[in-house]
Amino acid sequence: MQGAMVSIVIGQKYRQLWEKHCKPNWEAYAAKHGLDLFVVPDFIDQSDFGLSRAPNWHKLLIGRLPQLRGYSRVLWLDADVIINAQAAPNIFDEIPSGKVGAVRHSAFFENPVLVDAFHRVEGPFASVEQFRRTIYTNAGLPPIEPYINTGVLAFCDFDLAQLEKIYRHYSQEWTFADQVPLSFELAKAKLIWEVDPRFNVQWYALKYSVYEFAHTFLPELKRLCVAQALQCCYFLHFAGNQQDMEYYDPAITITRQQVNVGMESLEKLAHQMIRSFPENIRQSLLAALLEQPHRSSGA
Numbered sequence: 405m406q407g408a409m410v411s412i413v414i415g416q417k418y419r420q421l422w423e424k425h426c427k428p429n430w431e432a433y434a435a436k437h438g439l440d441l442f443v444v445p446d447f448i449d450q451s452d453f454g455l456s457r458a459p460n461w462h463k464l465l466i467g468r469l470p471q472l473r474g475y476s477r478v479l480w481l482d483a484d485v486i487i488n489a490q491a492a493p494n495i496f497d498e499i500p501s502g503k504v505g506a507v508r509h510s511a512f513f514e515n516p517v518l519v520d521a522f523h524r525v526e527g528p529f530a531s532v533e534q535f536r537r538t539i540y541t542n543a544g545l546p547p548i549e550p551y552i553n554t555g556v557l558a559f560c561d562f563d564l565a566q567l568e569k570i571y572r573h574y575s576q577e578w579t580f581a582d583q584v585p586l587s588f589e590l591a592k593a594k595l596i597w598e599v600d601p602r603f604n605v606q607w608y609a610l611k612y613s614v615y616e617f618a619h620t621f622l623p624e625l626k627r628l629c630v631a632q633a634l635q636c637c638y639f640l641h642f643a644g645n646q647q648d649m650e651y652y653d654p655a656i657t658i659t660r661q662q663v664n665v666g667m668e669s670l671e672k673l674a675h676q677m678i679r680s681f682p683e684n685i686r687q688s689l690l691a692a693l694l695e696q697p698h699r700s701s702g703a
Contacts (some may be wrong), residue, residue, distance in 0.1 A: 405476030406438035406694065407496060410466055414459050418646075422483045425649045427443075429692030430481070432489035438498075439479065440492035442471050460581035463554070464571035467564030484553035484642040485604075486652055490639035495558045495603055504590055505558030507604035509536060510581070512613075529547045543584045548591045555582045555641045555655045556604040562595075605637035608645050613633050626651040628665070631658050 410429065413422045422443070434441045448465040449456050463480055472478055477496045499505040507611050508514075513522040514532050522532065529535040537547035567586070574585035610633050611619050611626075618625040630651050633638045635658055642649050657664045 406519055407476040407479065408440045408442060409434050409473055409479045409481060409622055410442045410444065410469070410472060411460055411481050411483045412445075412448070412462055413483045414446060418483060419445070421646060421649055425652050426483065428654070429487040429630065430490045433487045433492060434621050436489060437494040438474075439477075439643040442469070443483075444492050452538055458508065458577070458581045460554075461571060462555075462582070464567040464582060464586065467567055472564065478562075480554075481560070481639070482559040482643065482651060483557060484646050486634060486640045486649070487644070488634050488640070491635075492603075494554075495599060495638075496560055498599060499558055499560040499597050502595070503560055504562060504595050504596050505560065505599040505603070506550075506552040506554070506590075506613065507556060507599060507601050509553040509587075510606070511601040511604075512606065518578040518609075519615070521609070525608065525612050527573065539580065539584060543578070545584070545588050548588060550587075550591060550596055550598060552583075552587045552590070552596060552598075553604050553606065553641070553643070554586050556639055556649065558599065558603075560597075601636070603639050604641050605633065605639065606631075607633065607640055607642045607648060612647065623651075627653050627656055628658070628663070631656040660698045680700040 405503075411422075413419050428443060433439070442464075444462075446467055447459065448462045449455075449457075454462070454465075456565050460482075463619070466472060466478070466480065479495060495505055508533050510522070510526065512518065513526070522535075523529070526532075526535050536549070536551035539551060540547040570582075570585050574684065586594075610629070615626070615629040615633070618629045626648060630640070630648070631653065634652070655664070
């Protein structure tokens with residue numbers, strides 16, 4: 405047994421989203437790298453305390469799962485991560501024994517070119533580092549690096565039972581749910597191994613920066629943006645933006661030479677573009693389009 409992939413998907417709505425947009429590429433990635441896939445359909449802790457907590461917290465209880473016993477490598481994925489299975493290497497290849505592979509939160513915004521987008525999304529912080537420190541101090545914790553995004557965690561020869569101690573110790577709710585205490589405790593114990601940031605690219609950072617034109621104008625263009633974003637990363641994480649997973653279309657492919665888009669997507673985009681034009685331009689364009697077949701046939 406080389407390793408396992410695991411997630412929690414609770415409720416019919418989220419199950420349908422996961423099965424439609426994630427399951428095929430998760431299965432392809434698992435098969436490619438010899439990983440067994442397990443998806444938990446309910447809260448792991450069925451006590452009143454457990455049922456009162458957000459589902460995110462229950463990733464800290466995966467050590468209870470009997471199906472994971474015997475695996476030395478366990479990859480946790482939030483249920484809103486789409487994998488570029490063709491390009492993504494085995495995440496465990498670069499993680500030393502005893503470490504947890506993860507990506508710094510908001511790593512994309514560390515590029516100074518995106519400082520304006522960072523401020524629009526996160527607020528008027530002097531830097532991404534200050535933003536991360538503020539998350540800790542607002543939670544009453546001393547700032548420590550790195551602050552990670554816990555939507556993708558790769559445990560390599562790690563005792564998963566340790567996670568439940570965090571679940572029990574931090575009983576209150578947090579702005580980022582489990583992410584604050586889990587990141588803090590792993591960083592404090594020096595257990596984090598930072599992996600290639602492409603293993604956890606957060607869609608919202610792209611959505612509100614380089615692809616903001618698609619967010620505010622012609623949202624159908626998001627289909628192309630999501631396809632392009634996925635091509636440039638290994639794992640595309642839709643954290644807090646699950647509704648945009650509907651714009652993921654595996655039939656859309658983008659290369660340097662060609663963009664392949666299905667007719668249905670093209671029709672939706674064309675309809676949206678035409679409706680966005682002023683009435684006089686729209687009528688002129690429609691007239692030109694209707695006239696085109698007659699010009700072709702007469703040539």
